[in-house]
Amino acid sequence: MSAAPDAAPVVTRIAPSPTGYMHIGTARTALFNWLYARGRGGRFLLRIEDTDKARSTREATEAIYRGMRWLGLDWDGEPVSQADGVARHAEVAHQMLAAGKAYKCFSSQEEIAAFRETARAEGRSTLFRSPWRDADPATHPDAPFAIRVRAPQDGETVIRDRVQGDVTIRNAELDDMICLRSDGTPTYMLAVVVDDHDMGVTHVIRGDDHLANAARQMMIYDAMGWDVPVWAHIPLIHGPDGKKLSKRHGALGVEEYQAMGYPAAAMRNYLARLGWSHGDDEFFSDEQARAWFDLDGIGKSPARFDTKKLENLSSQHIAIADDAALVAEIGGYLAASGQPALSEAQKAGLLRAMYCLKDRARTFPDLLEKAYFILNQRPFVPDRKAAGSLDAVSRGILAELTPLLQDVSWNRDTLEQVVTQVAEAHDTKLGKVAQPLRAAIAGRTVSPSVFDMMLVIGREETLLRLKDATSA
Ligand code: GLU
Numbered sequence: 001m002s003a004a005p006d007a008a009p010v011v012t013r014i015a016p017s018p019t020g021y022m023h024i025g026t027a028r029t030a031l032f033n034w035l036y037a038r039g040r041g042g043r044f045l046l047r048i049e050d051t052d053k054a055r056s057t058r059e060a061t062e063a064i065y066r067g068m069r070w071l072g073l074d075w076d077g078e079p080v081s082q083a084d085g086v087a088r089h090a091e092v093a094h095q096m097l098a099a100g101k102a103y104k105c106f107s108s109q110e111e112i113a114a115f116r117e118t119a120r121a122e123g124r125s126t127l128f129r130s131p132w133r134d135a136d137p138a139t140h141p142d143a144p145f146a147i148r149v150r151a152p153q154d155g156e157t158v159i160r161d162r163v164q165g166d167v168t169i170r171n172a173e174l175d176d177m178i179c180l181r182s183d184g185t186p187t188y189m190l191a192v193v194v195d196d197h198d199m200g201v202t203h204v205i206r207g208d209d210h211l212a213n214a215a216r217q218m219m220i221y222d223a224m225g226w227d228v229p230v231w232a233h234i235p236l237i238h239g240p241d242g243k244k245l246s247k248r249h250g251a252l253g254v255e256e257y258q259a260m261g262y263p264a265a266a267m268r269n270y271l272a273r274l275g276w277s278h279g280d281d282e283f284f285s286d287e288q289a290r291a292w293f294d295l296d297g298i299g300k301s302p303a304r305f306d307t308k309k310l311e312n313l314s315s316q317h318i319a320i321a322d323d324a325a326l327v328a329e330i331g332g333y334l335a336a337s338g339q340p341a342l343s344e345a346q347k348a349g350l351l352r353a354m355y356c357l358k359d360r361a362r363t364f365p366d367l368l369e370k371a372y373f374i375l376n377q378r379p380f381v382p383d384r385k386a387a388g389s390l391d392a393v394s395r396g397i398l399a400e401l402t403p404l405l406q407d408v409s410w411n412r413d414t415l416e417q418v419v420t421q422v423a424e425a426h427d428t429k430l431g432k433v434a435q436p437l438r439a440a441i442a443g444r445t446v447s448p449s450v451f452d453m454m455l456v457i458g459r460e461e462t463l464l465r466l467k468d469a470t471s472a
Contacts, residue, residue: 010042018060022067089186101223261364380443394436440469
């Protein structure tokens with residue numbers, strides 16, 4: 001038994017069980033595996049652990065694909081279906097049997113239950129010790145049997161974990177686990193090991209809820225004489241109150257975050273920081289994450305989910321994103337949240353206005369709220385707040401401003417000059433003019449600066465909107 005050397009080409013995987021949605025924890029595990037492989041020129045594989053037929057519907061698997069795609073976590077090759085490997089899993093169980101590393105167990109459910117009951121009553125360990133472990137094959141009945149791996153009974157098993165350190169399990173605590181059930185179906189524990197081995201997985205990075213499984217899985221690696229992968233069991237994600245993340249804390253499915261309007265780049269950045277750190281770096285690009293990501297940076301204590309941090313990163317990623325890419329991603333957000341798609345004209349408008357929308361928008365809904373002035377058409381009916389700043393006096397000021405905008409050159413400096421001039425003439429602050437102007441142009445109080453809006457929509461449209469507001 002030897003750990004795969006770090007120098008070997010890296011192969012990682014994510015092995016989700018389809019449950020109907022992609023859990024945020026699964027997404028983070030996928031991201032860690034993806035970053036680890038991609039940062040090392042390695043391969044990142046996807047295996048759907050779909051042996052539970054009742055839960056593993058096509059829709060549930062699709063939800064995983066969608067989550068992965070949204071996050072931009074591309075995998076190499078075709079996804080592997082664990083259920084497709086049943087014959088291979090059984091073959092390995094029989095190989096272990098032939099090599100004497102496993103044995104046939106004819107104990108029935110009832111016998112096992114009775115064993116446990118007696119053990120409990122006598123205060124002994126309830127770990128099942130099969131009477132067939134050392135039975136003479138001549139005594140084997142002609143009956144269905146399970147294949148159990150022969151677990152070491154003395155000594156210790158050490159899991160050399162890159163996150164948890166050396167974790168020692170007393171072998172007395174391990175039972176001869178079943179690899180192949182009496183109906184010929186493989187157990188989960190066997191399937192995982194065979195698949196990981198056959199897929200050439202060198203590094204298993206997964207939640208630390210699987211740490212105990214590692215000790216049991218090592219028995220199979222041992223029995224087959226296979227290289228044990230590098231283990232990295234990462235602490236689970238907790239809620240802000242320090243308890244295991246649950247529905248109480250908010251959304252658990254990655255797609256819900258898409259529907260809330262977080263850009264995928266922000267989600268990747270945020271999830272990467274959830275349990276992993278690189279110095280004090282909070283905000284970083286995919287490229288940086290790929291270059292920096294390492295198992296040494298994974299913390300031993302559970303990370304806490306913090307929506308404020310996510311929002312903060314989200315606004316920074318929106319601010320630096322490419323304008324056209326943002327328009328495209330907003331399309332994905334609208335679809336994910338069940339809203340109507342943008343028309344071509346709206347997309348074009350959004351693209352033109354993007355430079356003044358993407359600053360300080362925490363999410364896409366935030367950004368779209370500011371984009372109201374470009375996504376809609378005249379006449380703009382001001383909402384209650386905006387209507388408040390369009391009183392008679394203000395409308396009078398706007399009526400004065402309108403002709404002044406007729407012939408001036410349409411650039412920021414000139415527009416500022418003209419509006420300031422009108423404000424001064426009324427002995428008032430720029431804001432006093434800008435407010436009704438904003439209400440007239442956007443019909444809303446949340447918008448980019450009035451000058452940006454005027455530049456984006458142009459002179460003609462500005463004048464029309466002012467006329468609408470002043471003649472109302
Ligand atoms: N299918 C397991 C899960 O969804 C993952 C198993 C593994 O990573 O080894 O938690």
